[in-house]
Amino acid sequence: MERVGAASDRVLLRRLREVMAGTGSAQARLSQVVKVVAANMVAEVCSVYLLRAGEVLELFATEGLKKEAVHKTRLRVGEGLVGDIASHARPLALADAQHHPQFAYRPETGEELFQSLMGVPILRAGRVIGVLVIQTARAGNTPRRRSRPSRPSPWCWRS
Secondary structure: OOOHHHHHHHHHHHHHHHHHHOOOOHHHHHHHHHHHHHHHHOOOEEEEEEEEOOOEEEEEEEEOOOHHHOOOOEEEOOOHHHHHHHHHOOOEEEOOHHHOOOOOOOHHHOHHHOOEEEEEEEEEOOEEEEEEEEEEOOOOOOOOOOOOOOOOOOOOEEO
């Protein structure tokens, strides 16, 4: 008998594969990816920061933050929670991210509305190329999947 979580995982992966294989610019596909992930994770926000030259993480796509912040918001590797995830290449989940000593507020994003944060590094060939971040409005409400798997899923995205 198949696990409900396994079926949900496959549906998400199939949907992401369809988006990435689709037509349109890389930017349009990445914007669709964050929408799909936010919906699956039942989260108000899903964002992708990609590593640029000079060890800078740039907000490349978001569902839930202000769209004007895309390609304007930048953090150095090691700066803020997103930079910490990138520098250590490990996931991070916080129920009240804004009160964490490493939180770096960027007013252009409108993220003051969101309390909890879960982020995972995006890896290629073992190297960090970005960070995927999920945020929710309520403190203590870390994002969760639509259906819970019976065993932990790996959340480091590898490309």
